[in-house]
Amino acid sequence: MNRERREHLELWEDLVRAHAAIVGRLEHEMEAEQGLPLRWYEVLLRLSRAPDGHMRMQDLAEVVLQSKSGLSRLIDRMEEAGLVSRQACPSDGRGINAAVTPAGRHRFRRAAPLHVRGIEQHFGRHLVPAQAAALRSLLSELLEIHAPAHPSEPLGGSQEHGQTA
């Protein structure tokens, strides 16, 4: 019982370290070779994926893991750089759509291969199929528990942490 817990702790620690190391590399490479902060790339990626190249600020904030205010300023900077633009949302007067500009798409297309290659090289490359399968099932479990895929809980509510055991 306790043995298992100890192992889980170690796994968590290692996971955090590996995550940090890989993200660090990806950030550094993206910045060095494309002059693009990883966050910017993330935004461009999400917008490029989106149906008409635009998303509501709120939704975008969620997928790129930033606060509303954080995203607002991020979009400020990217707008100034000409990579995205803000547009009023037709269906909701309060809403704003962040949209990729052509320049943004171009920038994204140039940067994408680097990111794909980086992930493969620093991560995917080391996955054997059994590990990939295990990881997939684990992550889907974890995300189901944690991620507000269907925004149902504010996540900040500390609504549980009861001694479920």
Add this chain to the structure above:
Amino acid sequence: MNRERREHLELWEDLVRAHAAIVGRLEHEMEAEQGLPLRWYEVLLRLSRAPDGHMRMQDLAEVVLQSKSGLSRLIDRMEEAGLVSRQACPSDGRGINAAVTPAGRHRFRRAAPLHVRGIEQHFGRHLVPAQAAALRSLLSELLEIHAPAHPSEPLGGSQEHGQTA
């Protein structure tokens, strides 16, 4: 080939999301229930583990994944809070040892169960043995590649990224 890559990309995305979600919870719980930023806890943990309750600033910075300057200020704050203290390093005049104070140890002991429980609840609990094993082997591979366990490369050098494929 491309199929596999696509899957690796998805796995990476999911990993990032799961990591963020779990860290978010741990941070929130630690702050809410113990009034302790997770970083502070990390420092207390490392120092409590260390032989005489102290570590060189540099080494500490590495294990808690912060820059030298970041750690310096972090220790400033914790010192002011009475949880750690700075001591001259006897063997090297340039060095500073960060040491846990008794108050720091006390605080750590009170907080540790929460952290352990949190990790088990948000992470370990969902691991079946096969996943744990797969994860362990994967992480050790990744860390061997990436982590400067033996500080040999500055990590910022972008010394490879050649198309190894």
Add this chain to the structure above:
DNA sequence: CCTGGAAAGTTGTCCTGGCAAGAACTCTCC
């Protein structure tokens, strides 16, 4: 129609962290 409550974004303010420069010290080699 009007009012009150909720939601979307933006902005003021503050905190944290990184980089680069600086101060203090150590080590090597002449």
Add this chain to the structure above:
DNA sequence: GGAGAGTTCTTGCCAGGACAACTTTCCAGG
């Protein structure tokens, strides 16, 4: 033993991000 190169830590400065307050808009109920 002294000069110069390299470490270790701290500090000035700035960028990025979070929280809370605010404005505008939407919606439900009377």
